[in-house]
Amino acid sequence: MHILAISGSLREASINSALCRAAARLAPPALRVSVYGGLGGLPLFNPDLEAVAPPAVQAFRAAVGEADALLIASPEYAHGISGPMKNALDWLVGFEGTVGKPIALFNTSPRAHHAYESLREVLQTMSTGIVAGASPAIPLLGACITERAMLESPEVSRAIRSALEALAVHVAGSGASGPVFPLA
Template sequence: MPPDLMRVLAMAGSLRAASINAAFCRAAARLAPADLSISVYPGLGDLPLFNPDREIDPPPSVRHLRQSVRQADALLIASPEYAHGVSGAMKNALDWLVSDEGFVGKPVALVNTSPRAHHAYDALRETLLTMSAVIVEGASRDIALLGACVTEDAMVNSGEVAESIRHIGEALRVYLLSPEWPGPSGRTR
C-alpha cells in the first residue's frame, strides 16, 4: 500500500447476509476517492461476547479487530437499529475496543442508512464519544437506503445515493488531510 494512501476500516453492525449496512460499506469502498482505501471488516460475527476477564489475554479474533482498528486512519461505521437499540454485534465489538489505546482519538464517520431509526444512531454516537472517538461531522450523515436501493450495485449505480456516499469518502479524506488531525504516529503526510 502506498505510504500516502489513507486507510479506512468500514464496520457494518449487521451479521445478515443481505445487510443493507454491509452493502453500504462495500459500496463506499468502491466509490472512495483514489487516495482513500476503504476495507470492510469481516469478523464482527467471530468475536466472542465481551468479557473483561479476557482483556489481558484476548482471543485471536479480538486481537485481529484491535490490530485492524489501530492500522486504520479512520473508521466508517454503519449499523442497524434493533428494537430502538444498537445491534448486539456492533456493541460487542465496541466493548472489546473500549480499553484499547488504538481507538482513542480515532476519526469516525457514522452513517445511518435508515433515518427513521435514530435511536441506535444517537446511542452509537454517544458511545463513540464516550470512548474518545472523534466524530467527523462532515462525513457523518443519514442516507435513506430503504426500498429499491438496498444492494451494493444499486447504491453504486444510483446517482443520488452514490453522490452521498462519495461525499462521505471525500469528507473523510479532507479531514484526514487537515491540520486538525495529527495522523497516526510514524506516518508522514
C-alpha cells in the same frame, strides 16, 4: 489513507454491509476502504479476557489500530445498537488505538434514530472523533437496498463519495491521532 468500514449487521443481505462495500468501491484513488468481515467471530465481551485478548479480538484491534479512520454503518434493533456492534465496541473500550480515531457514522434509515444516537454516545464516551461532515443520513429503504443499486444511484453514490472525501480531508488536516471533535 486507509479507512476500515465496519457493518453492525451479520445478515448476508444487510443494507449496512452493502453500504460499506459500496463505499469501498466508490472511494477515490487516494483512499483504500476495506470492509471488516470478522464481527461475527468476536467472542462475547468479557473483561476477564482483556489482559490476554482472544485471537479474534487481537485481529480486530489490529485492524482498527492500523486504520487512519473508521466508517461505521449499523442497523437499529428494538431501538438499540445491534448486539454485534455493541460487542465489538465493548472490546475496543480499553484499546488505545481508538482514542481520537476519526469516525464516519452512516445512518441508512434516518427514521431509526435511536441506535444512531446511542452509537454516537458510545463513540463519544470512547473518545473517538465523529466527523460531522462525514456522517450522513442516507435513506436506503425501498429500491436502493443492494450494493449494485447504491452504486447505480447518483444520489446515493454522491452522498457516499462526499462523506468519504470529508473524512479524508479531516484525517489529512488533523492526522489520524488528531484531536477529538465534540459531537454536534
